[in-house]
Amino acid sequence: MILTHSRPGAPRLAAVATTVTVLVATSLYGASGAAAADDPSVPPGTEATASAPVELDGNDPDLKLPDGATLAEPKVLDIKQVVEEQSGDERREDTNTEVTFALQAEVLFGKNSAKLSAQAKARIGTIAEEIKKQNATKIRVFGFTDNLGSSAHGDVLSRKRANAVHTILDQELNDPNVTYEVRGYGEQYPIADNSTEAGRKKNRRVEITFPRTEK
Numbered sequence: 001m002i003l004t005h006s007r008p009g010a011p012r013l014a015a016v017a018t019t020v021t022v023l024v025a026t027s028l029y030g031a032s033g034a035a036a037a038d039d040p041s042v043p044p045g046t047e048a049t050a051s052a053p054v055e056l057d058g059n060d061p062d063l064k065l066p067d068g069a070t071l072a073e074p075k076v077l078d079i080k081q082v083v084e085e086q087s088g089d090e091r092r093e094d095t096n097t098e099v100t101f102a103l104q105a106e107v108l109f110g111k112n113s114a115k116l117s118a119q120a121k122a123r124i125g126t127i128a129e130e131i132k133k134q135n136a137t138k139i140r141v142f143g144f145t146d147n148l149g150s151s152a153h154g155d156v157l158s159r160k161r162a163n164a165v166h167t168i169l170d171q172e173l174n175d176p177n178v179t180y181e182v183r184g185y186g187e188q189y190p191i192a193d194n195s196t197e198a199g200r201k202k203n204r205r206v207e208i209t210f211p212r213t214e215k
Contacts, residue, residue: 090123098211099134101127102191105145105161105204114160121168127208128172136210140181141166144207146200147187159184165206 084091091102108120116124131139143158143165159182166182192199 098209100207100209102205102207104201109161114164116164124165124168125172128169131210135213137178138211139178140209142207143184144189144203144205145186146203147194151186154186155184158186161206
């Protein structure tokens with residue numbers, strides 16, 4: 001469904017989870033980033049030692065590019081920062097290109113309900129202010145559930161909840177230049193383990209995503 005609209009400043013979030021930067025320097029070598037929240041500051045096996053580094057033979061053919069090969073242009077891949085409230089009720093993800101707010105369903109709705117509370121509407125309003133700040137004109141509103149109950153029920157409920165959040169954003173932004181993509185994914189795309197209640201709680205959510213356009 002494509003509709004059109006934009007919203008307020010986000011509340012203070014408590015815990016910064018992860019920032020990852022990856023550089024790809026050549027067409028021959030690649031690197032991949034990993035979450036560093038609980039990892040040691042120095043990867044195992046790379047600790048400083050008193051011994052001299054291994055000498056390299058500059059004439060070693062294995063260190064040379066094959067004939068006709070050239071280095072690729074350096075690239076800086078996407079940076080992701082995740083900030084989550086200590087309660088886990090809200091999660092914000094920032095990348096170079098977009099911002100995503102994930103709001104737990106319990107914060108927005110009653111059990112098996114798609115009716116927003118007054119407090120939930122106010123919270124959505126603060127996200128609308130952030131959307132205005134970023135001058136975003138394309139917004140995705142996606143609903144998700146846990147894997148309890150039937151898949152069909154989860155699909156319907158997640159869509160109704162996404163529609164409810166979209167309605168408030170539309171009212172807050174009141175901008176005909178804004179377009180929306182609104183979907184309900186049910187139990188698809190979990191972000192936590194559905195075998196525990198803590199995980200299922202995280203999976204019951206509505207995500208609001210929009211481009212980062214602020215200079």
